[in-house]
Amino acid sequence: xxxxxxxxxxxxxxxxxxxxxxxxxxxxxxxxxxxxxxxxxxxxxxxxxxxxxxxxxxxxxxxxxxxxxxxxxxxxxxxxxxxxxxxxxxxxxxxxxxxxxxxxxxxxxxxxxxxxxxxxxxxxxxxxxxxxxxxxxxxxxxxxxxxxxxxxxxxxxxxxxxxxxxxxxxxxxxxxxxxxxxxxxxxxxxxxxxxxxxxxxxxxxxxxxxxxxxxxxxxxxxxxxxxxxxxxxxxxxxxxxxxxxxxxxxxxxxxxxxxxxxxxxxxxxxxxxxxxxxxxxxxxxxxxxxxxxxxxxxxxxxxxxxxxxxxxxxxxxxxxxxxxxxxxxxxxxxxxxxxxxxxxxxxxxxxxxxxxxxxxxxxxxxxxxxxxxxxxxxxxxxxxxxxxxxxxxxxxxxxxxxxxxxxxxxxxxxxxxxxxxxxxxx
Amino acid sequence: xxxxxxxxxxxxxxxxxxxxxxxxxxxxxxxxxxxxxxxxxxxxxxxxxxxxxxxxxxxxxxxxxxxxxxxxxxxxxxxxxxxxxxxxxxxxxxxxxxxxxxxxxxxxxxxxxxxxxxxxxxxxxxxxxxxxxxxxxxxxxxxxxxxxxxxxxxxxxxxxxx
Numbered sequence: 332x333x334x335x336x337x338x339x340x341x342x343x344x345x346x347x348x349x350x351x352x353x354x355x356x357x358x359x360x361x362x363x364x365x366x367x368x369x370x371x372x373x374x375x376x377x378x379x380x381x382x383x384x385x386x387x388x389x390x391x392x393x394x395x396x397x398x399x400x401x402x403x404x405x406x407x408x409x410x411x412x413x414x415x416x417x418x419x420x421x422x423x424x425x426x427x428x429x430x431x432x433x434x435x436x437x438x439x440x441x442x443x444x445x446x447x448x449x450x451x452x453x454x455x456x457x458x459x460x461x462x463x464x465x466x467x468x469x470x471x472x473x474x475x476x477x478x479x480x481x482x483x484x485x486x487x488x489x490x491x492x493x494x495x496x497x498x499x500x501x502x503x504x505x506x507x508x509x510x511x512x513x514x515x516x517x518x519x520x521x522x523x524x525x526x527x528x529x530x531x532x533x534x535x536x537x538x539x540x541x542x543x544x545x546x547x548x549x550x551x552x553x554x555x556x557x558x559x560x561x562x563x564x565x566x567x568x569x570x571x572x573x574x575x576x577x578x579x580x581x582x583x584x585x586x587x588x589x590x591x592x593x594x595x596x597x598x599x600x601x602x603x604x605x606x607x608x609x610x611x612x613x614x615x616x617x618x619x620x621x622x623x624x625x626x627x628x629x630x631x632x633x634x635x636x637x638x639x640x641x642x643x644x645x646x647x648x649x650x651x652x653x654x655x656x657x658x659x660x661x662x663x664x665x666x667x668x669x670x671x672x673x674x675x676x677x678x679x680x681x682x683x684x685x686x687x688x689x690x691x692x693x694x695x696x697x698x699x700x701x702x703x704x705x706x707x708x709x710x711x712x713x714x715x716x717x718x719x720x721x722x723x724x725x726x727x728x729x730x731x732x733x734x735x736x737x738x739x740x741x742x743x744x745x746x747x748x749x750x751x752x753x754x755x756x757x
Numbered sequence: 758x759x760x761x762x763x764x765x766x767x768x769x770x771x772x773x774x775x776x777x778x779x780x781x782x783x784x785x786x787x788x789x790x791x792x793x794x795x796x797x798x799x800x801x802x803x804x805x806x807x808x809x810x811x812x813x814x815x816x817x818x819x820x821x822x823x824x825x826x827x828x829x830x831x832x833x834x835x836x837x838x839x840x841x842x843x844x845x846x847x848x849x850x851x852x853x854x855x856x857x858x859x860x861x862x863x864x865x866x867x868x869x870x871x872x873x874x875x876x877x878x879x880x881x882x883x884x885x886x887x888x889x890x891x892x893x894x895x896x897x898x899x900x901x902x903x904x905x906x907x908x909x910x911x912x913x914x915x916x917x918x919x
Contacts, residue, residue: 432812526809526816529910558837609836612825661910666816681815682822685830690804690819690915692830696839698914 337363341751344713349754351742352723357712359535359705365657367749372636373399373654374495375748378505380638380651381405381415381482383665384489385522391434391449396663397653398493398637403482404428404438405491408449415493416451417480427479438479451479487511488518490649506634507573513580513632516623517640517647522667525680528648530662530689532698534705536654537745539662542697543633544579544737546570546729547720552700555692559611568629568732576726576740577635583732584626585619616682619644633737635744643693645676646683658705664688718742765854765861773854773863773890776897781847781867784918789831792918797893798824801901804919806909807884818906818915830918840916846870846878847919849886860891860900867904869919871912882908882919 340363344355358364373379379398382405386394393406395418402418404427420427420440427440427447437454439446446455453474461467482493485502492502503511532539542548546568550557568583611617619628622645632640639650647668653661664687668680686693704716721734726743729736746753776795783792796802804819821827834840850866864887871881889901904919 431808524814526812526814527806527909528816528818529806529808530914531910531912533913552839554837554839555833558833609832611829611832613823613829616826616829677815681817682820684816685820688818689911689913692833692838695914695916699839699841702841702913 337361337366340364340367341749345755346742346746346751346753347715348723350723350725351739351746351753352718353715354718354742355713355715356708359537359708360657360712362657365535365654368654369399369401371749372745373401376494376496376499377636377748378485378492378494378499378502378634379482379636380634380649381484381491381493383522383524383649383667384413384486384491385524385667386432386665387413389434391436392432393428393435393438393449394432395428395430396651397661398482398495400654400656402426403493404479405493406435406438406449409436412450413484413486413491414450415482415484415491416447417482419480420445421453421477421479422456447479451481453477453479487514489522490514490518506578507575509571509573509580510578510632510634513630513640516625516630517632517642517649519623521670522647523670523672525666525668525677525684528664528666528688530664530698531659532662532701533659534701535657536652536660537741538701538704539652539660539697540633540636540741541735541738542700543581543631543639544570544741545720545735546581546732546737547735548700549581549732552696553693555686558609559617560609566732570729570732570734570737572726572728572737572740575635575744576737577744579633579737579740581629581631581633581732581737582627583629585621585628616685617644618679620676620679633741635741641687643686644683645680646687647680648687662689764856769861770852770854772897773861774852776890776899777849777852777863777865777886780899781849785845785847787845787917789834789918790828793824793827793831796824796827796899796902797891800824800827800899801903802827802899802918803902804904804906804915807905807907808909810905818911819918834916838916841913842874843917844872845881845917846872857889860889863888863890867919879912880908881912882906884908884919 340361344357347353382394387407390407390409393404396403404416404418406414418426418428422445425440425442427438437446437448444457448454459468482495484493571580630642637652641648648664648666650662650664668677718735718738721729721736726736726740802821803817805817809816821830848868852863852865854861854863866885869882870878872878884906887903888899890897891900
């Protein structure tokens with residue numbers, strides 16, 4: 332058996348610290364690493380977030396998504412069951428379904444009209460037997476062997492997850508108690524999709540997963556909340572991780588409002604962040620209607636490896652990360668409210684959506700930050716970035732926001748799946 | 758000639774064309790504070806993806822439902838937000854004007870090119886403006902501007918208005 336494409340790439344880089352407090356730049360830039368990630372991460376023993384059941388409520392409903400860089404159809408079959416199928420015809424490899432979303436009885440490839448039912452079964456091959464005994468496929472061609480490739484699917488409260496790997500543990504075990512709770516918290520009642528936002532970022536996808544696990548940048552890069560006095564890094568907040576450290580919850584609670592003791596004279600001394608006492612003309616954008624039993628006003632849950640569940644005040648969304656190459660990824664965010672929201676609440680959520688996404692007042696900076704890093708690490712690939720806020724060593728829950736410990740948790744698990752032995756010199 | 762098939766005089770057509778010119782010029786000149794004065798106080802400005810509109814989904818990329826909110830957006834860009842340093846260049850196509858109630862609707866296609874300091878340019882966004890206009894005293898103002906972006910996959914980020 333030959334080694335998978337890119338396997339030798341790992342020997343090019345060293346993680347000098349076992350706690351992943353140093354990350355070699357090459358892990359973000361090397362196309363061979365990207366190839367290997369497709370096999371060992373996205374098709375490895377993980378659950379990828381696929382879609383919401385609310386997006387495909389009726390039999391025949393489908394949507395096109397991607398798992399890693401593999402195009403995938405998520406659909407609901409006639410019996411109501413959910414399926415995830417690689418969107419690639421078993422004949423010539425064409426995309427079978429070309430519409431982004433819709434409702435259908437079968438997926439028919441336009442190239443040679445091979446058709447597949449909603450479980451991925453090959454059901455139709457035109458001219459399989461030729462015409463009058465001439466042409467067509469050989470007699471021993473067996474349709475049963477040429478279904479669409481299927482992912483295994485599990486759902487939790489209407490969130491659909493899929494895995495390519497037979498060894499992936501049950502979804503509940505994979506998420507663990509903390510993150511199963513986070514999924515159930517956000518999807519505690521039926522949701523109504525409000526719309527989509529897409530963002531194309533020209534950097535490596537792991538710079539984004541790093542960013543999600545770095546509460547420290549929130550109050551330094553995203554200055555909307557700071558400038559308009561909504562939050563401070565010294566406010567109540569922190570991070571939770573699971574036993575592996577692979578998932579992360581960055582949270583802040585309503586008590587996070589603080590005085591100005593930590594403003595320019597305090598922790599922000601030495602930055603060029605100026606007046607922090609500016610008022611919005613229309614502060615209604617900042618209003619928060621409590622809707623969860625806990626006090627969290629910000630809860631961004633990053634699930635290894637392709638998803639983030641987002642509660643920013645009353646702005647709710649799930650983000651799917653779609654890597655396109657070592658140098659580019661897309662974030663597709665599905666914003667939602669709940670089926671029982673009244674008109675005023677829906678309007679409130681739609682206005683609050685200004686805070687999130689590619690144009691988000693508290694999030695737009697992420698696109699820029701990722702690209703700044705990606706551009707500058709083009710060379711010196713065995714140099715390292717530093718991950719030491721909150722200390723080195725074991726990855727544990729953080730009771731403050733001045734930390735990027737969860738980032739190390741991601742990398743420790745990533746190394747495990749990739750077969751990288753961090754902390755051992757080559 | 759006193760009118761077009763849509764009942765809009767050439768003078769009116771010219772006036773709307775000039776408003777769109779001014780709109781694009783102020784954005785390109787980074788005169789965002791002046792740009793917001795083209796809107797009435799109870800205006801609505803929103804950028805929506807074609808993808809959402811075609812599915813009857815109400816989510817915007819950017820939504821300001823008053824001048825105050827629009828001013829806040831601009832103020833935040835000036836004071837708080839960090840975004841890619843760029844220059845905008847709006848190319849706005851011919852305007853189609855239709856009378857509606859006591860005002861007019863106007864639509865036009867646009868292309869928005871973004872350039873960086875080092876002089877590289879990319880096509881950042883294409884789409885259409887759908888505006889509702891009203892005369893306030895003697896001046897034509899924007900009551901509602903819906904920017905429908907075909908380029909729904911936003912490149913990098915969307916900071917400055919389209």
